[in-house]
Amino acid sequence: MSGPDIKSVFPMKNIRSLCFLKNVVVNPNIEIGDYTYYDDYNNPLDxxxxxxxxxxxxxxxxxxxKFCAIASNVKFIMNGANHNTNSFTTFPFGAFGGDWEVGLENLSGGYKGDTVIGNDVWIGYNATIMPGIKIGDGAIIATNTVVTKDVPSYSIVGGNPGKLIRYRFEQETIDILNSIQWWNWDIEKITEFIPVLTGNNISALKELIKSQ
Incomplete structure (x- = not known):
């Protein structure tokens, strides 16, 4: 039992708007999990x-x-966008070199850390993720959302700034999903249990746990 070729760029036959990102991204500071895809009708390779x-x-x-779905025009703003708002000017003099390098010491606007997107996350069209944000497993980011705060697992966030709309499931179900971390199973096991994973029968999910 297996799914699409994990090494393929375009995993869907005759569709060239969707690609597996892990096989496209070359920047060593961008890490992509297996089967995560990006959908862009202009150029998904970019x-x-x-x-x-x-x-x-x-x-x-x-x-x-792993297994994230990223729609067109989703933007990730990284720490280089931050300017120092505590100084008298926000202009980044130090970045231009020469005698202006004396401004390098006060260049930073505050390092927010890595931006981390969990597994099985769906990020909708034209969403923007701000620097250092952590998005939990199973979360959904609605279209045009600007995410300015960390997002809990299995929550739905929307708006500008992004706010919690609701959780996708009852806490018991979230706890089970957080514990099994199905995205870490081998692909044969995932394929076997796709009928359970793509449904919403909590009894079937509990039975799956018992069978392990």
Missing amino acids: FEKNVLYHFDFIGDKLKIG
């Missing part, structure tokens, strides 16, 4: 254009888990 202000000298990473 995903890295959506990772903005991502400068090597800062060293922050974008980490995206």
